[in-house]
Amino acid sequence: MSTERIPFERLVEAIETVLVEAGASPEVAGILALNHAGCERDGALSHGVFRVSQYAETLRSGYLDSVAEPRVERVSSSYLRVDAAGGIAQLALSRARDEISRAVEEQGVAVVAIRDSQHHSALWPDLEPFADAGYVAVTAVTGGEPTVAPAGAHRAVLSTNPFAFAMPIEGAPHLIADFATSSMSYGDLTLAAQAGRSVPVGTGVDAAGGETTDPRAIVDGGVLLPFGGHKGAMLSMMVELLASALTGGDFSFEAQRDKPGGAHSTRTGQFLLVIDPDRGASTPFAGRASRLVQALRDAGMDRMPADHRYRTRAEAETLGIPVTPAIRELLDAAD
Amino acid sequence: MSTERIPFERLVEAIETVLVEAGASPEVAGILALNHAGCERDGALSHGVFRVSQYAETLRSGYLDSVAEPRVERVSSSYLRVDAAGGIAQLALSRARDEISRAVEEQGVAVVAIRDSQHHSALWPDLEPFADAGYVAVTAVTGGEPTVAPAGAHRAVLSTNPFAFAMPIEGAPHLIADFATSSMSYGDLTLAAQAGRSVPVGTGVDAAGGETTDPRAIVDGGVLLPFGGHKGAMLSMMVELLASALTGGDFSFEAQRDKPGGAHSTRTGQFLLVIDPDRGASTPFAGRASRLVQALRDAGMDRMPADHRYRTRAEAETLGIPVTPAIRELLDAAD
Structure with missing residues (x-):
């Protein structure tokens, strides 16, 4: 089954629409849309479409000043x-x-x-x-x-x-x-906890300060x-x-x-x-x-920092950006 | 047995003398003497008197331009x-x-x-x-x-x-x-190899690229x-x-x-x-x-970076700098 792909511009527009609806000015929505569509295009999914709802939420809550x-x-x-x-x-x-x-x-x-x-x-x-x-x-x-x-x-x-x-x-x-x-971003730690995956020793400690490989023990009262x-x-x-x-x-x-x-x-x-x-x-x-x-x-x-991003970007520029469930949801919300 | 101690100024003078003899200008000798006596005073021994002979050697070899x-x-x-x-x-x-x-x-x-x-x-x-x-x-x-x-x-x-x-x-x-x-300074690695101490996994690899805790295996053809x-x-x-x-x-x-x-x-x-x-x-x-x-x-x-140095410095300022065998040798050479 081939993955559906969309052009970069279509993703930018959809993010803009969602953020303007959440209260962002067109300028702010435009800047964030280029940023997150760019992350998604480059395969940096943890800062791609995934983050758009976070910004929309902080806009709605008033944390983020929409007319700053x-x-x-x-x-x-x-x-x-x-x-x-x-x-x-x-x-x-x-x-x-x-x-x-x-x-x-x-x-x-x-x-x-x-x-x-x-x-x-x-x-x-x-x-x-x-x-x-x-x-x-x-x-x-x-x-x-x-x-x-x-x-x-x-x-x-x-x-x-x-x-x-x-x-x-x-x-x-x-x-x-x-x-x-x-040792790890908090997002990746949360994802590991949700998936029940273990993390390397040294990632964090549990609530009692002890070494652990269980991400849930770090999230629940422990520290990174x-x-x-x-x-x-x-x-x-x-x-x-x-x-x-x-x-x-x-x-x-x-x-x-x-x-x-x-x-x-x-x-x-x-x-x-x-x-x-x-x-x-x-x-x-x-x-x-x-x-x-x-x-x-x-x-x-054989792997320099950012190599993965550049490779994914080149592919997206030729073939388009693969539509993940998160992108599908965003496109639906923007329609 | 109480350790002999000397004032900071005496150590500075001895280092100056040794470096001038090795070919340093009085200005260069003065700058280096303050630097290395300061390291020794602060307990940073790996950059204290220990390094003076290294500078003297590079001066004699011509690596270090004495009149630059x-x-x-x-x-x-x-x-x-x-x-x-x-x-x-x-x-x-x-x-x-x-x-x-x-x-x-x-x-x-x-x-x-x-x-x-x-x-x-x-x-x-x-x-x-x-x-x-x-x-x-x-x-x-x-x-x-x-x-x-x-x-x-x-x-x-x-x-x-x-x-x-x-x-x-x-x-x-x-x-x-x-x-x-x-993972470690090369000096500390060499010291560990000489003392036959093991080093933590991750310090370096041996000549075949394998994990090792033997510092000699890192020094002899391996890498940090x-x-x-x-x-x-x-x-x-x-x-x-x-x-x-x-x-x-x-x-x-x-x-x-x-x-x-x-x-x-x-x-x-x-x-x-x-x-x-x-x-x-x-x-x-x-x-x-x-x-x-x-x-x-x-x-x-409970330990901030440099805490140890400041504590050792305060002690040296009150009591003087403890005379190690390396300092003894330096003082003799300067006499």
């Missing part, structure tokens, strides 16, 4: 401060984009501190345009619910705190890494652990400090998701750094970077 | 490019320090690309002065010998590629993390692995790209340590980012950061 007007302040030639005003981080970033480009063109670097946003998507769509322009970009987002405890702690203080970077590579797709600083022991924990702490303390967003442990419509709901922070790498060296960066990638491939590293 | 004159170029108000000219990275950083401070004062951010340097020390001494000034600093260094292979690769392409960051914390010592992106699986590998790749491709230093796989005195020896690269975090948010960073540290301590995380 971001405020962009350029505090120096290379430093921006953006108040997302309770709206989506992607709108704040979109409104700041021209100023960011100007900063990088003028100074070779832009530091961007986004506060009071909502960010439930992947980070790589935020970075890809900068790599397209030949820039190196690094980002970190915090403000999720606390679900992660570093070794020694008996309750969650950190969230899954994602970190991402993008590097242009000559003659090859950008090298874009985007990962939770926890950072990836890679204390080094991953330090990286997660770096994400909290850059994305929250430096921007003015909430720390994960300050998130109050139980107060819908209240004065104080989740206010995520996002730290973004964009650099023109060609100012640093006399040899163009992308060409040098391609030598490292080649050396790694020559040594047998 | 670093060249600092300010390519924009917030971007510096530093040619260490084959000398130590710490001299290059020292000569760039005023320009870095000016950039951060003016723009709130400085990107620093240091190339063609030698860096065998810890990274936290490079960052601590920036945290003293209330700044956030991040650094990455590459250019060591290739000893690390990401999963899938059958030979080493990456080095232990250290990464470090420093964050000022109100009312508490700075949060400074400094770690190899490999990045910490934390593919996420740590991505971080190590980020270090290579920022510290080498962006600066113009060598990639680790390009290092040619077997050519002493040749035209092309190890040229490490260092990427440094210094940010005034108070430009990003309306609440001072150090105060907010102290809330996160307190929340982590309250949750039971």
Whole structure:
């Protein structure tokens, strides 16, 4: 049986329709639709159509301000401060984009501190345009619910705190890494619990603080652990400090998701750094970077970060996006 | 039996004497002496007196240019490019320090690309002065010998590629993390092999690519692995790209340590980012950061990065630095 497939544009339109119905402005709906249809197209299903209902729900609940007007302040030639005003981080970033480009063109670097946003998507769509322009970009987002405890702690203080970077590579797709600083994303943990699958030792601990391979024991009163022991924990702490303390967003442990419509709901922070790498060296960066990638491939590293996404994207561009049950439901809702 | 102890200043002087005898200029000897005596004082022995003979040897071999004159170029108000000219990275950083401070004062951010340097020390001494000034600093260094292979690769392409960051914390010592992106530093691996101690699964693989807990099997034809699986590998790749491709230093796989005195020896690269975090948010960073540290301590995380160093430093400041056999040897050599 062949899978039904639809063009990218049709998926974008359906997401837009659903989000506008949930209360999003056409601009916000358009930005999110491109983002989630892009994730779905690239096979990053956990941030694809799956997330649209989450955004629709937060719009309806009032967590996400549907008419938020971001405020962009350029505090120096290379430093921006953006108040997302309770709206989506992607709108704040979109409104700041021209100023960011100007900063990088003028100074070779832009530091961007986004506060009071909502960010439930992947980070790589935020970075890809900068790599397209030949820039190196690094980002970190915090403000999720606390679900992660570093070794020694008996309750969650950190969230899954994602970190991402993008590097242009000559003659090859950008090298874009985007990962939770926890052992696993909370979504994947929940899916494993629902499916009754076990998880590796080190994923998390149970309510008594003991090692477990049962994801349900982690979800029910336990906590996730950072990836890679204390080094991953330090990286997660770096994400909290850059994305929250430096921007003015909430720390994960300050998130109050139980107060819908209240004065104080989740206010995520996002730290973004964009650099023109060609100012640093006399040899163009992308060409040098391609030598490292080649050396790694020559040594047998057969899967680079994002390889899967690029392959799935190329297939979707030729054949269309496979219609999953979630997409079927979305298309029906949009009709 | 009580351990003999000496004052910090005496150790600094002895290191200076030994390095000047090995061919270092008084300025270089002074910078390195403060660095290594500081590491020893703080209990970071793997970068303390232990490293002095390594620097002395590279000075005598001609790898390390004893009269190198670093060249600092300010390519924009917030971007510096530093040619260490084959000398130590710490001299290059020292000569760039005023320009870095000016950039951060003016723009709130400085990107620093240091190339063609030698860096065998810890990274936290490079960052601590920036945290003293209330700044956030991040650094990455590459250019060591290739000893690390990401999963899938059958030979080493990456080095232990250290990464470090420093964050000022109100009312508490700075949060400074400094770690190899490999599972273990090569020094610790060698020490474990010499002592016949086993290492955890995941530290590295043997010459046949198989899992091992025998450090000798990793040293003899095997390779180290990045910490934390593919996420740590991505971080190590980020270090290579920022510290080498962006600066113009060598990639680790390009290092040619077997050519002493040749035209092309190890040229490490260092990427440094210094940010005034108070430009990003309306609440001072150090105060907010102290809330996160307190929340982590309250949750039971009883050891923060650098806690051990600060405790050992305080003790050394009161009682003096314990004289190890390595220090005894150094003092004798300096007499």
